Amino acid sequence: MVTTVETGETAAVVEKLVAGGKGLVRIDGKVMLVDGGIPGERVIVRPRAKHRGVQHATVTTVLESADARVPPLCPRYGQCGGCQLQHLDYAAQLVHKEAMLRDALTRIGKLPESELAPIVPSPSPLGYRSHVRWRVFQQKGQFRLGFNEAHSHRGVETAVCPLISEAMRHIAQEVEERLAPYRTLPVNLTSVELRASPMGTALLNFEGEATSSRYGRQFLDLFQGIARVVGASLELEHSLVDSTRSRRWRWEEGKTALWFPFNGLSLRVSQRAFLQANWPVYEAIGQTLIQWIGEGERRRILELYAGSGALGLSLARRGALVTLVEPNPWALADARKSAAIGHIGRCRFRCASAETFLSSIASDEYDLVMVDPPRGGLAPHVRHELKRIRVPRLLYLSCDVATLARDIRDLRENGYDVARVQPFDMFPQTGHLETLVELTRTGHN
Numbered sequence: 001m002v003t004t005v006e007t008g009e010t011a012a013v014v015e016k017l018v019a020g021g022k023g024l025v026r027i028d029g030k031v032m033l034v035d036g037g038i039p040g041e042r043v044i045v046r047p048r049a050k051h052r053g054v055q056h057a058t059v060t061t062v063l064e065s066a067d068a069r070v071p072p073l074c075p076r077y078g079q080c081g082g083c084q085l086q087h088l089d090y091a092a093q094l095v096h097k098e099a100m101l102r103d104a105l106t107r108i109g110k111l112p113e114s115e116l117a118p119i120v121p122s123p124s125p126l127g128y129r130s131h132v133r134w135r136v137f138q139q140k141g142q143f144r145l146g147f148n149e150a151h152s153h154r155g156v157e158t159a160v161c162p163l164i165s166e167a168m169r170h171i172a173q174e175v176e177e178r179l180a181p182y183r184t185l186p187v188n189l190t191s192v193e194l195r196a197s198p199m200g201t202a203l204l205n206f207e208g209e210a211t212s213s214r215y216g217r218q219f220l221d222l223f224q225g226i227a228r229v230v231g232a233s234l235e236l237e238h239s240l241v242d243s244t245r246s247r248r249w250r251w252e253e254g255k256t257a258l259w260f261p262f263n264g265l266s267l268r269v270s271q272r273a274f275l276q277a278n279w280p281v282y283e284a285i286g287q288t289l290i291q292w293i294g295e296g297e298r299r300r301i302l303e304l305y306a307g308s309g310a311l312g313l314s315l316a317r318r319g320a321l322v323t324l325v326e327p328n329p330w331a332l333a334d335a336r337k338s339a340a341i342g343h344i345g346r347c348r349f350r351c352a353s354a355e356t357f358l359s360s361i362a363s364d365e366y367d368l369v370m371v372d373p374p375r376g377g378l379a380p381h382v383r384h385e386l387k388r389i390r391v392p393r394l395l396y397l398s399c400d401v402a403t404l405a406r407d408i409r410d411l412r413e414n415g416y417d418v419a420r421v422q423p424f425d426m427f428p429q430t431g432h433l434e435t436l437v438e439l440t441r442t443g444h445n
Contacts, residue, residue, distance in 0.1 A: 009046045009060060014039050017096045019104055019402040021084030021431015023059075032057050035150070036078065038066040038088060039096065048151060068092030073126065074162050081150035082161070084431040090125045094425060097433050101401050101423055109405035111412070117422045120284050125428040127165045128278045130260075131195040134159065134172070136208075143179040145172055145192055163429060167228060168196050174226050175204070186215030187236055195275055196228075197258040204232040205271050211238060213249040220251050231255035233271055257334065262310045263287060265317065268338045269308045273331035276310075278426045285397065285424055285436060286314050292395070292420075292438060293320070293368065302366040302391075304354040304382075305373050309335025309347075311397075312370070316347045323348040323366075325357045354378075358385035368393040377403030387414045394439040399426065401433055408437065415442050 012025035014037035023037030025045065034045045036059035044061040062069070072078070072086035085093050098119055105111040122128055134145035137155035145159040159172040171194055179185075193205040204223060210216070213236070220234045231254035238247045257270035260279060263286045269275050276282040289311055293299070299320050303312040306324035308331045316322040316339070324347060326332045332351050339347050350357055354371070358381075369391045371378065377400065378386070386394065394416065398404035408418060416439040426434035 009044050011042065011044050011063065014041050014043060016103065017100050017431070019100060019400070019431070021100075022056075025057075030055065034059055035084065036087060037062075038069055038092070039099075041066050041069075066092075074158075076156055076158050079149055080147050080156045080158050082147050082158070083163070083429040086429050090121070090428065093125075093428065094119045094121055097425065097431075098423065100431070101421075101433060101435060104401040104405040105408065105421070107405075108402060109408040109412075111405075111408060111418060114418065114421070117420065119423045119425050119433075120281065120288075122278055122425045122428045123280045126162050128280070128428060129161075129163045129165075129168075130197070130277060130279045131193065131275045132161065132164050132168065133191055133193040135191050136189045141183055143176070143182065143185070143189070145176055164194075165196065167200075168194055168202070171196075171202055171204070171226060171229060175223065178222050185219065186210070187219050187234075189219075195258060195269075195271070197260055198279060199259055199261075200228060201230045201255075201258055202228045203255070203258055203271055204229055206232070206234045208234075208236055209238065210236040210249070216249055216251045220253055224253065229254075230258075231271070260310075263290070263314055265310070265313055265338065265342050265344075267308060267310050267313070268334040268341070270330050270334050273308050273328060273334050276426075278428075281424050281426045281434065282310065285434065286311055288422055288436060289370075289395065290314060290318065299367045300365065301368045301370065302361075303370045303372075304357070305371060306335065307331050307372070309338055311372070313339055313342065313344055313347065317342065317344050319346070321346045321348075323350060325350045325352055325354060327351065327353045355381045355385070358382060358389065361389060363389045363391075365389070366391055368395065370395045370397070372397040375400045375403065378407045383407060383410050386411070390415070390441060392441050396437045396439065398435050398437070399432060401435065404435055404437065408439070411439055416440065417442055 010027050012027055014023040016024050016039050018024050022033040025032050032055045034057045037043050042064035043059045045057040046060045047057045068088050070089045077086045144157045146155045146157040149156045160169050187208045187210045189208040191207045196202040233252045235250045257268050260267045301320045301322045303324050306312050306326040309324050312322040312324045329351050332349055419438040419440050422436045424434040
């Protein structure tokens with residue numbers, strides 16, 4: 001081991017990737033998580049701050065390079081905090097993500113070593129994102145679209161991010177060009193979200209702050225006539241000085257939703273509903289669910305965190321009786337409209353949180369429960385209620401391997417067995433992974 005006293009830089013070997021795509025090294029017996037390494041590489045690392053008691057660091061020099069190392073495609077890689085794995089070729093990303101998932105399931109989930117299905121790759125490792133949210137900041141007096149710099153809150157210009165399509169990059173450049181003549185704006189613009197459908201249409205959503213609603217419509221008019229953009233919205237917040245309450249204003253022009261094909265369905269997703277990042281991979285998840293559950297079986301299915309209803313409606317279309325539970329009223333309205341357009345019956349729609357709805361049902365009302373929680377995983381009360389209703393079969397779709405492993409450990413301690421695990425690479429070039437897990441009650445087939 002070689003240490004440079006002046007900078008604290010130290011030579012080490014990267015052992016593995018852990019949740020989030022960071023490399024794990026050990027220096028003097030202590031664990032350090034590093035950005036930019038590949039398992040097996042000998043690197044020089046420079047320590048940064050500790051986070052939750054763990055030392056973090058950055059690779060400054062690669063002494064012995066892995067065969068899988070490739071030049072990053074994005075000139076902002078390493079500076080922008082959006083991607084973690086662009087320095088690995090795509091095949092190697094899949095290998096190390098599978099190892100990352102296996103490690104989390106055994107170390108955190110206490111799951112015995114089990115066979116994982118091969119990761120379903122993304123059809124496109126680049127240009128796959130269906131939506132992106134930029135922060136807005138000024139650089140040399142001009143407004144720019146970008147993301148946060150890694151490990152800071154400074155902006156990095158990334159309007160031409162390689163994870164979005166060429167058409168989306170053109171729209172982002174057009175937005176920047178329309179902002180270019182201005183050094184000040186009548187509103188404090190903080191973010192721009194762009195959503196794009198495979199049908200070739202897009203929506204823009206601007207967010208910011210203002211002291212009055214006087215200039216909202218005038219600001220939104222700046223962005224009329226952009227090719228492919230069929231609708232735009234502006235949402236402004238005014239925090240009252242003398243109160244903890246806040247006031248919000250919203251303007252909309254044109255369409256407020258996009259339509260997406262989903263395994264034979266036409267699915268409506270409005271501006272205020274959650275939109276999956278990688279639509280082709282999401283369709284693959286839907287196909288896997290259909291294969292696992294079976295077509296034409298009249299099962300009673302409860303879908304929690306249903307969003308705009310893509311998964312639940314797909315199953316109802318094939319004979320299941322599905323209750324879709326979603327707290328976002330706009331997303332639930334999307335699901336209702338998609339069901340009506342597709343002539344899909346056998347659906348019930350409930351606008352409620354998972355916690356509230358689970359507390360209201362009996363233990364024998366459903367044959368199967370599907371959950372797709374946010375990155376934080378299942379709240380303790382949701383896990384408690386799932387154990388109470390003792391549903392025979394549980395399908396868990398997760399976007400975070402660490403919280404998935406935590407929840408699996410809890411469910412296994414309370415009468416569930418893991419039947420199968422299928423990972424999907426929803427987020428190429430990043431350290432994130434989507435995973436579908438089937439759990440069954442002990443003693444049930």
